[in-house]
Amino acid sequence: MIHAVLIFNNTGLPRLTKYFVPPSQRAHISPKAIFSLVSQRAPQLCNFLDVPHQSPLRRTSSGLGTATGDEKSGWENGRTPVEVDRVIYRNYATLYFVFVVDEGESELGILDLIQVxxxxxxxxxxxxxxxDLVFHFDEAHAIxxxxxxxxxxxxTNVDAIHEATQAAAQARRSSFAAANPLALGSGSGVSSRGAGEGLVTPLGWVTGKLLGGRAR
Structure with missing residues (x-):
């Protein structure tokens, strides 16, 4: 199961956060905690690591943030929960895309999902x-x-995802146009930026009302 999807920049500022479990139960996978882990990873290391629930930011004997077999055995003997969240990430330019999953997910599959x-x-x-993630966060969440x-x-099909998000955006614009016929940009254009395509504002009706008022 995927527990969370996080995007933050290379200074640690969150740009998108989506939790599929209550954040109160996963304090160790907050954007700040995860950033402190992935930002310190050497470039030659792999793009996934384990985060024990017990102590998310403790340094392990391997120094890589990943629990070793001996450490897990020690937790078990001490009757400490050993459930582990797995952090899988990719760095694109100034952004880190991070998926936090349980041990049942495939690391390589999640890396491909990040690419999708x-x-x-x-x-x-x-x-x-x-x-784009700052000013159009609603569209990013929809995707x-x-x-x-x-x-x-x-x-996981990029074409199907794009078609679905475009259809949903078109439905929202159509609904808004029907409810607000005088709103600028409420036409049937398909531009996600609302560039004024398909503008159908009834300006002639407004002009008639204004001229009629002056005639009186």
């Missing part, structure tokens, strides 16, 4: 950058919801 998420964002935002819901992977 990034390609889906890039398809929707046309060369996605950090500011993620097409891929993962309830901690379960639903879709």
């Amino acid at each position: 998420f990034v390609e889906s964002l890039d398809r929707s935002f046309e060369n996605v950058c950090e500011l 993620l919801s097409e891929i993962v819901q309830g901690g379960v992977v639903l879709e």
Whole structure:
């Protein structure tokens, strides 16, 4: 199961956070805690590591943030819970994309899923950058919801994800246009940035009302 999806920049500022379990039960996978782990990883190390529930930020004997067999055995003998969350991440330019999963998930499968998420964002935002996640966070969450819901992977096809998010965005615009006929940009355009395509504001009706008022 996927417990959380986090995106933060290389200074640790969160750009997207989505938890599929109560955050109060996973204090050790907060953006700050995870950033402190992945930002200190050497480039030549693999892109996944284990985070024990007991002490998420403790230094292990391996020095890599991953529990060794002897350490796990020690926790078991001390009757300490040994459930482990697995952090899988990828670094793209100034952003870290992080999935926190349980031990039942495939590390390589999640690495591929991160790539699917990034390609889906890039398809929707046309060369996605950090500011897109800041100013269009709702669209980023909508894209993620097409891929993962309830901690379960639903879709991995980038084309299908893009079509679904575009259809949902079109439905929202149509609903808004029907409820607000005078709103600028409430037409049937397909631009995700609302660039004014398909503008159908009834300005003639407004002009008639204004001229009629002056005639009186």
